Amino acid sequence: MDVSEIIIPGDTPGTAWRLPVLRFAGRDPKAPKIYVQAGLHADELPGTALLHFLAERLRQAESEGAIAGDITIVPQANPIGAAQSHFGELQGRFDLGSRTNFNRDFPLVSIVDRAALIEDLDDYPATDSLKRQLLHMALGADLVLDLHCDDESLQYAYLDEAFWPEAADLAAALDMQAVLLSDGESSAFEEAVGFAWKYEIPGERQSRLPGRLSVTVELRGQRDVDPMLAKRDTDGLWRFLALRGIVRDEKIAPAEFAGPAVPLDNVEIIRAPEGGAVLFHHTIGDRVAAGALLATIVTRPGQPDGSIDLQAPQDGLILTRTSDRLVRRRGDLMKIVCAKPSKAARKAGTLEN
Incomplete structure (x- = not known):
C-alpha cells in the first residue's frame, strides 16, 4: 500500500x-x-x-x-x-x-x-x-x-x-x-x-x-x-x-x-406543512398503502385542532426518515419509493440540497 x-x-x-x-x-x-x-x-x-x-x-x-x-x-x-x-x-x-x-x-x-x-x-x-x-x-x-x-x-x-x-x-x-x-x-x-x-x-x-x-x-x-x-x-x-x-x-x-430501481420522479418526499413535534406511525423499511397514516405533527400542544395528520400519497417503501423530532415548516420527513411517479412537481437534478 x-x-x-x-x-x-x-x-x-x-x-x-x-x-x-x-x-x-x-x-x-x-x-x-x-x-x-x-x-x-x-x-x-x-x-x-x-x-x-x-x-x-x-x-x-x-x-x-x-x-x-x-x-x-x-x-x-x-x-x-x-x-x-x-x-x-x-x-x-x-x-x-x-x-x-x-x-x-x-x-x-x-x-x-x-x-x-x-x-x-x-x-x-x-x-x-x-x-x-x-x-x-x-x-x-x-x-x-x-x-x-x-x-x-x-x-x-x-x-x-x-x-x-x-x-x-x-x-x-x-x-x-x-x-x-x-x-x-x-x-x-x-x-x-x-x-x-x-x-x-x-x-x-x-x-x-x-x-x-x-x-x-x-x-x-x-x-x-x-x-x-x-x-x-x-x-x-x-x-x-x-x-x-x-x-x-x-x-x-x-x-x-x-x-426496486426507480427514477427520482417515483420518490415521494413527505414534508411538514407546519412546524412542530413529529410523531411517526411508521419507520424505515415499512411498506405502506395509499392513505396510510405516516405521521402526526403536534403544532399547538394541548389545543383543539392542535395537530396535523399526514397520509401516504401512494403505495410504497419507506426509504428514509428524519431523526429530528422538532421539525420546521416544509422540512423533509420521509422519502417513499413508489412504483408510479409522484404528482408533486420536481426539477431535474438532486432530490435535496
Whole structure:
C-alpha cells in the first residue's frame, strides 16, 4: 500500500489541510481501476469506517498477490468540513464560508479536459481546490464509488441511468434495498464524474457507458457506525471488487438484486406543512398503502385542532426518515419509493440540497 498526502493550502494565514490517499497497485493492466471515497459530507462516517476495514483486507490481499486492478481509496475526503463546528456540533454538509453543499459545484468538464482540473490551483479557494483534486483522481479510474449516508435510512444508491442495469451487481453485493436512477442534471460529485464520461466528445452525449460506473452509495443512517455494520459492508464491497475482477477471490459467487430501481420522479418526499413535534406511525423499511397514516405533527400542544395528520400519497417503501423530532415548516420527513411517479412537481437534478 502506498500512502500519500495532498496538501491543500488554507485561505487564511497558517492553515492547511491534509488529504491522505491510499493506493494499491494492480498486477493486471487489463483489470478495471476503481476509486472509492468517503466522508465528502464530513459528518457522514459509515463509509469511513468501511474503508478502514477494507484497507486492512486489501493489505492482506496485496501480500498474497491478489490485487488485479489499481485501487485508490480516500477514507476522509473532506478535512475542511471535518474541522467545522458550530456551538460544538459538527457542520460537515455545508461549507460555512460559502454556504455551499460540499457535494455540489463540482466542475462539469469532459474527460479530455481532466488535466486542466489541477492546473493553477492557487487561483481557487480551498474548497474548490479540494473538489478539483478529488474529481481529478476519480477520473483516472473506471469505477467510482462515493460513500455517503442518509439520516435514518435503508441502504440504497443514486446513479445515472446510463449505468443501469450493469450496476445491479453492486446493489446486490452491498444488499441495497433500493436504487434511485437520477437524470444527471446536477453538479454533485458522482454526476460530475458521469458528465465527464458522457461528454468524452465535447458536445456529443453518450447515453450508455459500458464498463464504467459512478455511484453515490447511501450506507444507511448517520448513527449506523459500528464495527459489525462496517465489516458487513466491507464484505459487500469486497464481493463487488471480486466480481468485477479487481481482486482475486474464487469463493465469491454473484447474487441477484431484488429491490426496486426507480427514477427520482417515483420518490415521494413527505414534508411538514407546519412546524412542530413529529410523531411517526411508521419507520424505515415499512411498506405502506395509499392513505396510510405516516405521521402526526403536534403544532399547538394541548389545543383543539392542535395537530396535523399526514397520509401516504401512494403505495410504497419507506426509504428514509428524519431523526429530528422538532421539525420546521416544509422540512423533509420521509422519502417513499413508489412504483408510479409522484404528482408533486420536481426539477431535474438532486432530490435535496
